[in-house]
Amino acid sequence: MARTSKSPAKRRPAPARKARRPARRRPAAAKPRRDPLDDFIVAAARALDLPAKRPWLPAIKANLRVTLQHASLVAEFRLPDDAEPAPVFRA
Amino acid sequence: MSHSFDPTWATASEIARAVASGETTASSVIDATLARIAKADRTLNAFTKVTSARARARAQAVDKARAAGEPLGPLAGVPFGVKNLFDIAGVTTLAGSKINRANPAAGRDSPLIERLEAAGAVLVGALNMGEYAYDFTGENIHDGPSRNPHDTSRMTGGSSGGSGGAVAGGLIPFSLGSDTNGSIRVPASLCGLFGLKPTYGRLPRNGSFPFVDSLDHLGPLARSTRDLALAYDVMQGHDPADAACVDRPREPVSAQLETGIDGLRIAVAGGHFQQGAFPEALTALHQVADALRARQEVEIPQAARARAAAYVITAAEGATLHLERLRRQADDFDPAVRDRLIAGAMVPAAHVLAAQKFRRWYRAEVRNIFESVDAIIAPATPCTAPKIGQQTFVLDGVEMPVRANLGIYTQPISFIGLPVVCVPVPQTPLPIGVQIITRPWREDIALRVAYALERDRIAVAPRPRPSRVNPAKN
Numbered sequence: 001m002a003r004t005s006k007s008p009a010k011r012r013p014a015p016a017r018k019a020r021r022p023a024r025r026r027p028a029a030a031k032p033r034r035d036p037l038d039d040f041i042v043a044a045a046r047a048l049d050l051p052a053k054r055p056w057l058p059a060i061k062a063n064l065r066v067t068l069q070h071a072s073l074v075a076e077f078r079l080p081d082d083a084e085p086a087p088v089f090r091a
Numbered sequence: 092m093s094h095s096f097d098p099t100w101a102t103a104s105e106i107a108r109a110v111a112s113g114e115t116t117a118s119s120v121i122d123a124t125l126a127r128i129a130k131a132d133r134t135l136n137a138f139t140k141v142t143s144a145r146a147r148a149r150a151q152a153v154d155k156a157r158a159a160g161e162p163l164g165p166l167a168g169v170p171f172g173v174k175n176l177f178d179i180a181g182v183t184t185l186a187g188s189k190i191n192r193a194n195p196a197a198g199r200d201s202p203l204i205e206r207l208e209a210a211g212a213v214l215v216g217a218l219n220m221g222e223y224a225y226d227f228t229g230e231n232i233h234d235g236p237s238r239n240p241h242d243t244s245r246m247t248g249g250s251s252g253g254s255g256g257a258v259a260g261g262l263i264p265f266s267l268g269s270d271t272n273g274s275i276r277v278p279a280s281l282c283g284l285f286g287l288k289p290t291y292g293r294l295p296r297n298g299s300f301p302f303v304d305s306l307d308h309l310g311p312l313a314r315s316t317r318d319l320a321l322a323y324d325v326m327q328g329h330d331p332a333d334a335a336c337v338d339r340p341r342e343p344v345s346a347q348l349e350t351g352i353d354g355l356r357i358a359v360a361g362g363h364f365q366q367g368a369f370p371e372a373l374t375a376l377h378q379v380a381d382a383l384r385a386r387q388e389v390e391i392p393q394a395a396r397a398r399a400a401a402y403v404i405t406a407a408e409g410a411t412l413h414l415e416r417l418r419r420q421a422d423d424f425d426p427a428v429r430d431r432l433i434a435g436a437m438v439p440a441a442h443v444l445a446a447q448k449f450r451r452w453y454r455a456e457v458r459n460i461f462e463s464v465d466a467i468i469a470p471a472t473p474c475t476a477p478k479i480g481q482q483t484f485v486l487d488g489v490e491m492p493v494r495a496n497l498g499i500y501t502q503p504i505s506f507i508g509l510p511v512v513c514v515p516v517p518q519t520p521l522p523i524g525v526q527i528i529t530r531p532w533r534e535d536i537a538l539r540v541a542y543a544l545e546r547d548r549i550a551v552a553p554r555p556r557p558s559r560v561n562p563a564k565n
Contacts, residue, residue, distance in 0.1 A: 044437040048414075051421045056430055063434035066495070067406045070399035071442035074449050077396055085447035086454070087305060 037061055037068075098123050100554060103169040103264040103318040107211065110153065110168035117153035117168030121146050121213055124170040128215065128262050135238050137247075137257035139175050140182055140217040146170065149213045165321055165345075167211030173267040174251050175217035176224060176300040177201045177309075186300035187220040187250070189233045190416055190423045201298030203267060203309060203326050210325040215263060218253030222425040224269060224302040225409055225432070226250040227277050227497035228479075232425040236479045239282055240555040241521055245476035248281035248497060250274040254312050255282035260555065265313035265322055269299065271306045272401055273471075273501025276513040279312050280471035280524025283515040283553050285541060286312045287319045290531045291508025292337040295330030303408040304335065305447070306401065306505060314552035316542040319512065320345040323534065344535040348542040355536065358387040360469035360528075363394035364500050367486035369474040371523050375516035376470050379525045382549040383540065389467060392456045393449075397503040400446035400453070402495075407443040410435030427494065454507040461530035466540055470500050471513045471524035504528055512537040514550035522553055 041060055045052035052060055096115035098106050109115045125143050132138050153168050173179065176186040178197035185191050199205075204214055219237045221229060229237040229252020237252030239245040240260035247255040251268025255278030258266050268275040270288040279286030287310045294309050301307055311322040324343040330336050359380045365373065379385075391397075410417075410432045413424075417436065421429055460467070473486055473496070483490045486499070504511055509531060513524040529536045544550035 041437065045433070048436055049418055050414075050433055050436060051418065052433055053421075056426070056433070059426070059430035060434045060437075063406075063431045064437055067403060067434060067438055068442070070402040071438065071446070073396055073399040074403060074446050075442065077393065077449060079445075079448050079452055083448045084451060085444055086450035087447060 037065065096120075098170070098264075099127055099261045101264065102315045103166060103313065103321055104315070106169045106264060107165060107167050110157070111163050113157070117150035117213065118147065120168045121150040121170060121215065124215055124263060131260055131262055134243055135240060135256045135260045135262070136235050137218055137237055137253035137260065137262060138172065138216045139185060139219050139234050139253065140179075142179065142182065142214060142216050146213050146215045149208065153211055153213070164209065164211030164325070166207060166325065169212045169265070170215045170263045171207060171212050171265050171267070171322075172216050172218045172254065172257050172263050173201070173204060173214065174220050174254050174269055176220060176269060177204060177217070177267060178298040179204065179214065179217055182217060184300050185217070186224065187222040187231050187234070188424070190420050191300070197298075199298070202295050202330050203298070206326050206328070207322065218251070218257055218266060220252055220254075221250035222428045223409070223413065224250040224271060224274055225428045226494060227273065228252070228494055229255065229278060230479060238479070239476045241283060241553070242476065244478055245521070246281060246479055246481075248278035248472070248476065251278050251312065254278060255284060258282070258312050258314060259284055259552070265311050265318050267309060268312055269302070270308045270310060270505060271302045272405060272505055273498035275308075275310050275312060276471045276501045276511060276524065276526060277497050279513040279515065281476040281521075283517060283522030284312050284314060284513075285316055285319050285515060285550070285552060286310065286513040286524070287323055287534065287538070288505060288511045289323065289534055290510045291505075292335045293510070293532070293534070294326050295328075295333040295336040297330055297332035301412060303405050305404055305408055308505065308508070316512070316538055316545050317345065317348060319541075320348055320538050339532070342532070342535065344538050347535050348539060350539055352383065352540055352543045355465045355540065356387075356463065357383045357385040357466045357468065357540065358389040358464045359385050360391055360467050361388040362390045363398070363503065364391070364469040367473050367499065368470050371475055371518055372470040372473055375518065375523045375525050376468065378516055378549060379468055379514070379544060382544060382547055383468070385468060387464070389460055389464060391460065391467070391503065393453060394503040396449065397453045397506050398499060400449045401502040401506040403438060403442050403446040404450075406431065406435030407438045410438070450506060457507060457509070458530065465529065465536055467528045469504070469526045469528060471526045472497055473499060475518070475521035475523050500526065510534040510537055512541040514541045514544055515552050516549065517551050517553040
């Protein structure tokens with residue numbers, strides 16, 4: 001059976017809305033900001049096909065955070081553009 | 092023939108001498124060793140595999156050779172064990188993991204085992220270790236923790252935990268371990284042993300399960316400097332199967348140990364290497380410095396950054412090695428190792444390359460220091476052995492994880508492949524190690540300094556009190 005619907009013409013008109021007082025502006029509730037590292041871990045796990053299960057995430061995050069802190073310490077040290085990485089392939 | 096010779100606390104050189112002279116036989120030594128392992132390892136949990144039949148056959152071959160008047164090697168009849176990441180023919184190479192138990196047995200011994208046995212040594216088994224060597228504690232979720240013979244409620248240090256516990260507990264006179272960031276030197280320090288991490292590229296690593304190719308080293312642990320040198324001498328030699336192994340002549344050091352240290356310029360590492368150290372680590376450092384009359388202090392530039400770079404490279408390379416295993420068998424890893432490896436897989440390549448660039452810069456800077464000094468001494472670990480299961484300790488007022496931070500003083504050194512001998516300084520209640528660091532390819536200097544310290548009884552591998560080693564296993 002075909003679905004039936006009421007004709008729009010038979011709809012009751014919507015009641016007139018009471019004019020509302022403008023809402024008092026309240027300071028925005030402190031919405032917990034999502035740590036971008038959480039998003040990164042979830043996205044990286046998906047992209048790399050790694051099984052980062054939910055209960056593992058806090059430990060993965062803690063480890064990654066420490067590693068990135070170490071990486072930042074290294075990155076802060078300015079080296080010339082022509083600095084070469086340590087491993088050198090010998091043909 | 093009298094066989095009253097007790098090999099339990101004998102050094103490798105004493106055992107080899109006794110076998111060569113006929114004071115005892117290799118078979119007697121191995122029988123006594125296997126009996127000792129059967130008894131004491133119930134407590135120490137150092138061995139994951141005891142190769143009894145092979146050891147007895149090998150010992151009989153040594154005895155037969157002596158009876159036939161054939162020349163014996165410098166390690167004739169000397170028992171030894173290897174961290175279970177070394178290939179042993181007929182045994183599956185575990186590398187401390189559950190996952191590798193499904194692998195077929197190794198087809199042949201690692202070259203280092205072959206070279207030691209060619210010198211007369213007798214392999215008696217494979218030793219416990221932290222999973223895939225990503226560990227400084229000596230704990231293993233699959234095989235149980237290695238236990239420190241000086242206090243079995245405490246860590247051996249890792250990841251070569253069984254290699255430390257077996258030698259410190261008098262089960263064998265020397266063992267082999269691996270050292271990526273400190274895994275020979277940390278257990279040597281916590282167990283009160285001499286440990287040698289040779290120059291990167293000195294000893295071939297083929298036939299061992301890798302961790303971080305850029306940083307992996309192999310080397311011995313022993314209760315005397317002479318034993319380190321004996322094992323090191325026979326293990327040297329190029330092997331093209333290891334891409335990092337450098338083709339250079341063997342440079343034996345045993346004959347040079349007694350040369351002394353006159354004229355050597357020895358300095359103490361300051362800065363990073365004394366920050367966060369517990370009093371016992373600094374006491375040991377000062378004892379060694381005083382004995383060596385090392386008055387000069389040198390600042391190894393950017394050592395903390397070097398440690399950070401080693402940390403990043405380790406995380407990324409270690410993760411790369413295990414990526415497929417993480418995808419297929421993540422639940423079979425030790426969770427503590429798994430979570431570090433998964434995090435390591437997510438480190439951006441830019442950070443890894445920056446760390447490798449920094450590595451080259453740092454190497455050049457440290458080489459400059461060795462223009463004016465011959466050896467640098469530094470603590471090996473910030474503290475004596477923590478309790479098994481201890482998760483954190485306080486370094487410089489900051490609570491830090493034990494597992495990742497026992498190597499804060501070892502990582503900046505292995506990062507650029509410098510040779511190091513860790514010497515044990517006996518303290519009450521627990522020993523602790525001091526590193527003797529030299530320029531690349533000068534293991535001889537580090538071993539000469541260690542020998543001088545041992546001769547003067549500053550560096551001694553202490554025997555644990557008997558009650559510590561022999562109680563029944565809980």
